[in-house]
Amino acid sequence: xxxxxxxxxGSFSHHVAQEAFPADTLxxxxxxxxxVKAYETGEVDYSVVPVENSIEGSVHETLDYLFHQxxxxxxxxxxxxxxxxxxxxxxxxxxxxxxxxxxxxxxGKKYIRQHYPQAKIEITASTAYAAxxxxxxxxxxYAAIAPKTAASEYDLQxxxxxxxEMDENFTRFWLLGQSISDLPLYPKEKKMTxxxxxxxxxxxxxxxxxxxxxxxxxxLTKIESRPLKTALGEYFFIVDINNEKANLVSFAIKELETIxxxxxxxxxxxxxxxxxx
Amino acid sequence: xxxxxxxxxGSFSHHVAQEAFPADTLxxxxxxxxxVKAYETGEVDYSVVPVENSIEGSVHETLDYLFHQxxxxxxxxxxxxxxxxxxxxxxxxxxxxxxxxxxxxxxGKKYIRQHYPQAKIEITASTAYAAxxxxxxxxxxYAAIAPKTAASEYDLQxxxxxxxEMDENFTRFWLLGQSISDLPLYPKEKKMTxxxxxxxxxxxxxxxxxxxxxxxxxxLTKIESRPLKTALGEYFFIVDINNEKANLVSFAIKELETIxxxxxxxxxxxxxxxxxx
Numbered sequence: 172x173x174x175x176x177x178x179x180x181g182s183f184s185h186h187v188a189q190e191a192f193p194a195d196t197l198x199x200x201x202x203x204x205x206x207v208k209a210y211e212t213g214e215v216d217y218s219v220v221p222v223e224n225s226i227e228g229s230v231h232e233t234l235d236y237l238f239h240q241x242x243x244x245x246x247x248x249x250x251x252x253x254x255x256x257x258x259x260x261x262x263x264x265x266x267x268x269x270x271x272x273x274x275x276x277x278x279g280k281k282y283i284r285q286h287y288p289q290a291k292i293e294i295t296a297s298t299a300y301a302a303x304x305x306x307x308x309x310x311x312x313y314a315a316i317a318p319k320t321a322a323s324e325y326d327l328q329x330x331x332x333x334x335x336e337m338d339e340n341f342t343r344f345w346l347l348g349q350s351i352s353d354l355p356l357y358p359k360e361k362k363m364t365x366x367x368x369x370x371x372x373x374x375x376x377x378x379x380x381x382x383x384x385x386x387x388x389x390x391l392t393k394i395e396s397r398p399l400k401t402a403l404g405e406y407f408f409i410v411d412i413n414n415e416k417a418n419l420v421s422f423a424i425k426e427l428e429t430i431x432x433x434x435x436x437x438x439x440x441x442x443x444x445x446x447x448x
Numbered sequence: 449x450x451x452x453x454x455x456x457x458g459s460f461s462h463h464v465a466q467e468a469f470p471a472d473t474l475x476x477x478x479x480x481x482x483x484v485k486a487y488e489t490g491e492v493d494y495s496v497v498p499v500e501n502s503i504e505g506s507v508h509e510t511l512d513y514l515f516h517q518x519x520x521x522x523x524x525x526x527x528x529x530x531x532x533x534x535x536x537x538x539x540x541x542x543x544x545x546x547x548x549x550x551x552x553x554x555x556g557k558k559y560i561r562q563h564y565p566q567a568k569i570e571i572t573a574s575t576a577y578a579a580x581x582x583x584x585x586x587x588x589x590y591a592a593i594a595p596k597t598a599a600s601e602y603d604l605q606x607x608x609x610x611x612x613e614m615d616e617n618f619t620r621f622w623l624l625g626q627s628i629s630d631l632p633l634y635p636k637e638k639k640m641t642x643x644x645x646x647x648x649x650x651x652x653x654x655x656x657x658x659x660x661x662x663x664x665x666x667x668l669t670k671i672e673s674r675p676l677k678t679a680l681g682e683y684f685f686i687v688d689i690n691n692e693k694a695n696l697v698s699f700a701i702k703e704l705e706t707i708x709x710x711x712x713x714x715x716x717x718x719x720x721x722x723x724x725x
Contacts, residue, residue, distance in 0.1 A: 225675045228508050273573060294573045295551060339675065375672070378655075378662040385655035393683070394654070395672045398502045398616065406670070 173198055175206045175215035181321030182299035187249045187344045188219045189320070190445050203232040207241060210347050217348035224253070224342045227274055229395060232343070234409060237437045238366045238397075245345035245364065245438030247354060251445060253340040255279055255316050257331035258302055260309040264328075266290050270301035271316035272328070275335075279316045282334040290314070302327060310423050345438060356443035360390070363414040364438040365424075368407045370431040377408065379434050383423045384412055414439065450475055452483045454491035458598030459576035464526045465496045466597070467722050468631050476623035480509040484518060487624050494625035501530070501619045504551055508670060510622070511686060514714045515643045515674075522622035522715030524631060525639065528722060530617040532556055532593045534608035535579055537586040541605075542565050547578035548593035549672045552612075556593045559611040569590070569640045579604060622715060639669070640691040641715035642701075645676070647708040654685065657709050660700045661689055691716065 174192045177184035178199025184206075188197045198204040210218040222245070234444075237244065248289050255432075259266065264359050268291045269283060275298050276283075280444045281289060295301040302321035305313045315327070322329050369376035384391055393411035416419050427434055451469045453459035455476025461483075465474045473491075477483040480497050498507045499522070514521065532552050536543065545568045546553075546560060552575050553560075560567060572578040579598035582590045592604070599606050646653035661668055670688035691697050704711055713718040 226508065228505060228672075228674070229505065231505050294571070296571045375662055378658050381655050381658060385652055391654060393673045394685070395505075395669050397505070408671070441483060 172196070173214070173215040174217050174219060175200055175209040176205050176219040177221065177267070177298045179297070179303055181302050181317065181324035182297060183217050183222060183251055183253065183318055183320070183342060183345060184204075184344060185299070185324070186318060186320040187251050187445075189354060191219070191247070191249060191346065191443075192217070193355065203230070204236055207236055207336045207347060210243060211241065217346050219249075220345055220347065220436070222248075222343045222345045222394075224274075224340070225318055226278075226337065226340055229409070232341045233367075234437065235397065238407065238409075238435060243347050244436050245440045246348055246350050247346040248362065248438065248440045248442045249346070249356060249445065250287050250359075250442060251342050251344055252317070253278075253335065253342055254333045255298070255335045256322060256329045257334055258305060258315045258317055258322050258325075259330050260306060260327060262328050262330055264300055264312050266314045267312040268293055268313045269316060270295050272296070272298045272301065275316040276300075277337040278337065278340065282331065286312075286331070289438035299324075301439075309438045329378070351425055353428070354443055357447050361414040361417070362411055362438070362442055363420060363436065363440075364409065364411050365436045366407050366409055366437055367427070368433040370433075376432065379430055380408070380427060383430075384410075387416075387419045387423055389413060389416065389423060391420055405431065409437070424429055449473070449493040450491070451494050451496060452477055452486040453496040454480055454483050454498065456568070456574070456576045456580055458579050458594065458601035459479045459574060459620060460528055460530065460595055460597070461496050461498060461621060461680055462576070462601070463595060463597040464528050464722075468496070468524070468526060468623065468633060468720075469494070470632060480507070481513055484510070484513055484520075484624060488518065494623050494628070495620055496526075497624065499525075499620045499622045500670075501551075501617070503614070503617055506686070508674070509710070511643075511675065511714065515684065515686075515712060520624050520673065522641065523625055523627050524623040525715065525717045525719045526621045526623070526633060527636075527719060527720065528619050528621060530555075530619055531595065531610045531613065532575070532612045533596055533599060533606045534559075534611055535582060535592045535594055535599050535602075536607050537583060537604060539605050539607055543590050543591045544589040545570055546593060547572050547581055547593045549573070549575045549578065552593040553577075555612040555614065555617065558613050559608065562586055563608070564591075564694070576601075590632050622717070631720055632656035633722060636719045638691040639688055639715070640697060640713065640717075641688050643684050643712045643714055644704070645710040647710075647716060650661050653709065656707055657704060658676055660703045661708075664693075664696045664700055666690055666693065666696060666700060667707075686714070
């Protein structure tokens with residue numbers, strides 16, 4: 172099979188694709204929209220896209236595209252801890268400039284200040300771009316903050332491991348495609364993500380929507396309002412619900428419809444972790 | 449008075465500070481945390497920080513800092529439409545490279561593809577950085593996508609106006625400091641932003657929290673769950689409520705407390721626009 176992921180090679184999306192599909196052909200795409208479109212047009216069999224980071228929040232490019240423009244949904248979720256490494260082309264050089272994505276720089280700031288207080292910081296579009304750029308300039312005294320996958324992808328040396336400050340940094344990735352059940356990962360729980368559009372203005376309608384879940388004891392693990400992009404102040408709501416009791420959930424969804432709340436299923440999936448714990 | 453804002457000069461934060469405090473001393477800070485701290489330490493009298501963009505969503509650095517670390521809250525909100533200009537040092541040169549923040553690049557992509565299909569795109573940390581960088585290299589054929597404020601700040605020429613694709617792009621800015629009532633802007637509505645921490649796990653508690661507002665007909669204009677950073681899967685909730693009926697709101701808040709829901713006020717403010725419409 173062919174699997175699309177958010178590139179360049181060495182990104183966290185790439186790592187998730189490698190772990191979920193170790194024997195398949197992985198194809199990098201330039202941005203999230205291109206990854207999703209690759210599945211829509213049949214160019215790949217599955218697409219791997221980030222959907223939420225515990226620090227930065229939702230990846231709106233993914234959620235908005237699925238809500239506004241696509242007729243596909245997530246069939247699996249992979250939770251990837253975000254651990255950052257300091258990478259160089261050779262360990263015997265000084266580090267004068269450090270490249271990375273703003274979040275990785277923020278996460279590694281404490282380590283950098285202690286160990287490389289004189290280094291200049293340069294921002295890149297992603298951690299994997301930073302690693303690729305450093306690899307392309309071996310004559311310079313450059314370093315990148317990037318994932319382990321980027322070290323092996325671009326043949327870089329790790330001079331400092333896990334330099335991120337917070338341990339609670341993880342990203343949720345979604346697999347878009349046909350239902351799949353044999354991923355070589357660790358299944359944890361079943362969830363569903365819905366986008367709700369309410370019939371008239373808040374608060375009554377949102378309250379009723381949540382009531383359909385609350386009455387049935389269905390756990391809500393995330394809720395977020397997003398602008399509908401039609402008029403200022405109109406929103407849709409993204410909710411993540413526990414889907415272990417699938418029958419109860421399907422009743423709740425039917426009830427939503429009968430009271431005039433429109434829903435779109437953005438995902439109906441098992442949540443997997445990459446390591447066992 | 450001294451007013452802190454998210455720099456560098458020429459940023460949208462700078463423009464909001466200029467409009468709200470036309471006669472005061474404006475001081476740029478490097479990142480959001482520094483802007484907030486400048487108010488906390490008494491270095492400035494007010495701080496201007498972004499809190500939400502209609503496309504990118506919440507600015508978590510602002511909300512998380514106010515929730516986790518600060519004892520201050522927003523006293524005014526300014527809604528700033530995001531309009532992007534294409535800026536150069538001289539209009540008689542070709543444009544070979546265009547610098548900007550990823551969101552501004554995405555917003556201007558259609559225009560750039562049509563008019564400068566050959567130009568290379570380079571990512572910067574902010575639109576104002578891009579403008580400053582272009583101004584510092586007049587010998588190069590560079591352009592920046594940045595706000596109008598940046599053009600006057602860095603003495604750049606606007607070669608294309610309002611090149612952003614979506615009209616519904618605006619950013620909410622918060623003013624942190626002592627209560628203030630005489631801003632030279634257009635007051636629209638009164639709002640309050642609360643961070644709610646629920647006593648036990650969802651869904652019952654969130655449902656009850658929303659009930660205290662719904663029963664009183666208090667409009668909820670935004671809701672978002674954020675990781676508490678204590679354990680995976682524990683959240684706090686940011687809600688924006690209409691505060692025109694301040695008595696009803698204060699009853700609702702008291703009721704929250706009596707049922708065991710903890711709240712922190714992140715903002716109690718009038719929403720202002722910069723132009724009249």
